[in-house]
Amino acid sequence: MTVEELDTGTLETWTPDEVQAAFDANEIALIDVRTPQEYMFEHVPGALLLPLSFFDAAKLPSQKGKRLVFHCGSGVRSHRVARAALDAGLGTVAHMGGGFAAWKAAGKPYMGTDMATGAPRRVDPAD
Numbered sequence: 001m002t003v004e005e006l007d008t009g010t011l012e013t014w015t016p017d018e019v020q021a022a023f024d025a026n027e028i029a030l031i032d033v034r035t036p037q038e039y040m041f042e043h044v045p046g047a048l049l050l051p052l053s054f055f056d057a058a059k060l061p062s063q064k065g066k067r068l069v070f071h072c073g074s075g076v077r078s079h080r081v082a083r084a085a086l087d088a089g090l091g092t093v094a095h096m097g098g099g100f101a102a103w104k105a106a107g108k109p110y111m112g113t114d115m116a117t118g119a120p121r122r123v124d125p126a127d
Helices: 016-024 036-041 076-087 099-105
Strands: 002-006 009-014 028-032 067-071 092-096 110-113 120-123
Touching: 009 016, 009 076, 016 028, 016 067, 016 099, 036 110, 067 076, 067 099, 076 092, 076 099, 092 099, 099 110
Parallel strands: 009 092, 028 067, 067 092
Antiparallel strands: 002 009, 110 120
């Protein structure tokens, strides 16, 4: 994890391994800020969808129960959302560096789409 201290709060950049460990332990809420189309094509199972185009930091849930960690396709949009959340007063915010591309490159499981049928399918590179 890398940590940036900004005027508005602390911005953490987590690795896919850190995100998966915290997500599996139910310590975080993973929020996908990609488009609905990107999410439907492939996503981390259990990640919540809150597209950047609809993002309103004032409407985010409290972090009292779970930390919020944002992710997108490459880390660019989630970084923007994290900074907006800090500007709205969230204090400490995290995003996944490298986004969903880094998640897949690290061999993490995800929900994909069977291109022959259009049906969702779990992809677990470890299998």
